[in-house]
Amino acid sequence: MLVMLVLGVLSDREALFLLFGVLGYLGWHLFNLVRLLRWFQGGKRFHPPEVNGVWEEVFYNIYRLQQRNRLRRRRIVRMLNRFQEATAVMPDATAVLSIQGEIEWWNNAAGELFGLRAPLDRGRRIVNLVRHPVFTEFFATGDYTVTVQFPSPVNEQVMLAVRVVPYGKDHLLLVGRDITPIYRLEQIRRDFIANVSHELRTPLTVIGGFLETMSEDEDERTHHWGRSLHLMRQQTSRMQHLVEDLLLLSRLEMERGLHPRDVVVVSGVLAGIREEAVALSGERRHAIHLDADPRVRLQGNSEELRSAFSNLVFNAVQYTPAGGDIYIRWYADISGAHLEVSDTGVGIAAEHIPRLTERFYRVDAARSRESGGTGLGLAIVKHALNRHDAQLSIESELGKGSTFACHFPPHLMVRIT
Numbered sequence: 001m002l003v004m005l006v007l008g009v010l011s012d013r014e015a016l017f018l019l020f021g022v023l024g025y026l027g028w029h030l031f032n033l034v035r036l037l038r039w040f041q042g043g044k045r046f047h048p049p050e051v052n053g054v055w056e057e058v059f060y061n062i063y064r065l066q067q068r069n070r071l072r073r074r075r076i077v078r079m080l081n082r083f084q085e086a087t088a089v090m091p092d093a094t095a096v097l098s099i100q101g102e103i104e105w106w107n108n109a110a111g112e113l114f115g116l117r118a119p120l121d122r123g124r125r126i127v128n129l130v131r132h133p134v135f136t137e138f139f140a141t142g143d144y145t146v147t148v149q150f151p152s153p154v155n156e157q158v159m160l161a162v163r164v165v166p167y168g169k170d171h172l173l174l175v176g177r178d179i180t181p182i183y184r185l186e187q188i189r190r191d192f193i194a195n196v197s198h199e200l201r202t203p204l205t206v207i208g209g210f211l212e213t214m215s216e217d218e219d220e221r222t223h224h225w226g227r228s229l230h231l232m233r234q235q236t237s238r239m240q241h242l243v244e245d246l247l248l249l250s251r252l253e254m255e256r257g258l259h260p261r262d263v264v265v266v267s268g269v270l271a272g273i274r275e276e277a278v279a280l281s282g283e284r285r286h287a288i289h290l291d292a293d294p295r296v297r298l299q300g301n302s303e304e305l306r307s308a309f310s311n312l313v314f315n316a317v318q319y320t321p322a323g324g325d326i327y328i329r330w331y332a333d334i335s336g337a338h339l340e341v342s343d344t345g346v347g348i349a350a351e352h353i354p355r356l357t358e359r360f361y362r363v364d365a366a367r368s369r370e371s372g373g374t375g376l377g378l379a380i381v382k383h384a385l386n387r388h389d390a391q392l393s394i395e396s397e398l399g400k401g402s403t404f405a406c407h408f409p410p411h412l413m414v415r416i417t
């Protein structure tokens, strides 16, 4: 440009030479811009063309940036490959789903356990391939806090435990595990308890029957055995209760799904339980108060609900000193329907509360046995409530009393207006 200006001054045509100069300069920029564009479009030609001036700087900086990105991309791809290799050989079945349930990726174990075939099943909805009702219902409700168990669609003998974990903005991770050995052991345990209880039932009924007949006989021999007969009858009746509770518990555990689902008039059931509780209280004359909203009803199994509620009310009677108060309340609010059984009894120390629903867990075993308890009552309550999607909550203060509450979800509630 300076050369053009000097030439212009020398030839007295500054403007013309300046114009040529500017045009030349612009042309050079345009030429380099086109080269830059070509270089970008060239794609695979990594090295920038030979340039000089300010364009050298521009080409060089872009080139460096490209190199850095290329390195970073290569590192990410390598990491991704390594991650995919690791997940592919993981023994747990893993699949990546879109939020609508379309399968995007899966590992070898998922292919084997869920029967997914590549590339045929890519993009298909998981519920169209895994069609077990337990899974389809679980996927439809979208409550991914729980783990579901069902047999593998490929092999009925293989039991799967499946979880779904939402991640990112719109993806789901499906994780499945083969739990066949644990499931079999559980089944053996359940069958064993059910069979033993069943086998004990008949001999106990026979012994109980004979003992009753003998105690009704008024002859001298039975009179002599009076106290022993009484004790034998008491113990037989305890064992009969135990067997009945064990059978009920295994039935609750074994039956899948809730059958039948009636609309249960809970206030009526509670009125009956109250009558029985008054009889159980007898001489101890507890004041048993019932406040139940007859308009609030529940979809469920009336026998299972009766067992659960009566266990709570009878416990309140057993563990409350004579003359104490027991309150039974049945009501609904926006979170669902609730049954509360409060007593002014012995109460339970905080450390025992989390374990009360375990089978045979008793705070005071001698006292429980003395009052005819089997130690299975609250385990029955928990199972019956589980089958109704309900929760048990326990609050208690030693020496003051306890409140046992059952919380039923709104979808099981039927409100009569």
Ligand code: ADP
Residues within 6 Å of the ligand: 311, 315, 316, 319, 320, 343, 345, 346, 347, 348, 356, 361, 362, 363, 364, 368, 369, 372, 373, 374, 375, 376, 377, 378, 379, 402
């Ligand atoms: P049990 O047949 O021994 O009553 P449960 O499973 O019904 O068995 O109850 C477990 C234990 O919880 C009882 O042994 C008792 O110690 C305690 N418990 C249950 N209900 C009450 C209550 N209302 N007040 C105090 N303790 C209770």
